[in-house]
Amino acid sequence: MSSRERNVAKRKARSLSKHLSGNNNGSEEACPVKRVKRERSSGSVESDDSVSQMEESEDWPFQNFCEVLMNDLFHSSWEIRHGAATGLREVVKHHGRGAGKAADIPSNQLLSVNQIWLSDLALRLLCVLALDRFGDFVSDEVVAPVRETCAQALGAVLKYMEEPAVSGVVNISLQLLAQDQWEVRHGALLSLKYILAVRQDMTSQLLPMLLSAIHRGLQDPDDDVRAVAAASLIPVTESLVQCLPGQVSIILSCLWDTLADLDDLTASTNSIMTLLAKLMSHPVTKSSA
Secondary structure, three states, rough: OHHHHHHHHHHHHHHHHHHHHHOOOOOOOOOOOOOOOOOOOOOOOOEEHHHHHHHOOOOOOOOOHHHHHHOOOOOHHHHHHHHHHHHHHHHHHHHHHHHHOOOOOOOOHHHHHHHHHHHHHHHHHHHHHHHOOOOOOEEEEEEOOHHHHHHHHHHHHHOOOOOOHHHHHHHHHHHHOOOOOOHHHHHHHHHHHHHHHOHHHHHHHHHHEEEEEEEHHHHOOOOHHHHHHHHHHHHHHHHHHOOOOHHHHHHHHHHHHHHHHHOOOOOHHHHHHHHHHHOOOOOOHHOOO
């Protein structure tokens, strides 16, 4: 029952109680129910209706809207899935801290409720990343709007999640990377790309967990998977050089080997060249070259 329904039920119960009380006192007609006044600690007085409106305003206003969007994530039409992911991304980006909260929840449980709501959405987005197969091929490069937008929404969600929950999402993404379907590996690397971009406060923890998986992604037989693998390291090249300097030469060697087999029209050429340029231009890499 929502807060509005509970408040309506309370008012009806009080009204019925007053009617019954009037009948028991022998009154011929029920007295009109007077609006009950409540006095706040500050001394101001307000009606029950005002209190109800105040309590209702403390509920997260996007709850029902987001529930509809979360159901639409699994719609058979890719346009609806894409629109649902876009809507969730924007709502969570600006209002993620209030997600799932309600006026009737004790204050010491609000954070837990918020984290549960965010974790539920993160799992749904991971499911879409694993299940979506839609891809629009432009030239030799695939455009996967549903997976891309879901990964962006996942990044927005992980911005507000606690570190253990983020690690759990990372572990699921790593499991998806081991799947045979290239679309699943593509979606998993998209999720890792936005995790690394959004949670740079956890880069020192995440890079050691993810680098070997991303390195395998750079050697993936599918060119679109290689493109996302290279793009995922671009936002964290500085941290990569500082935290794992011994791995930089391995990544560079892999990039050079991959580049030798590519041409200008290959999907991963741009991402690999960008990552290669950022790594080679770093002062530490220059000095060790």
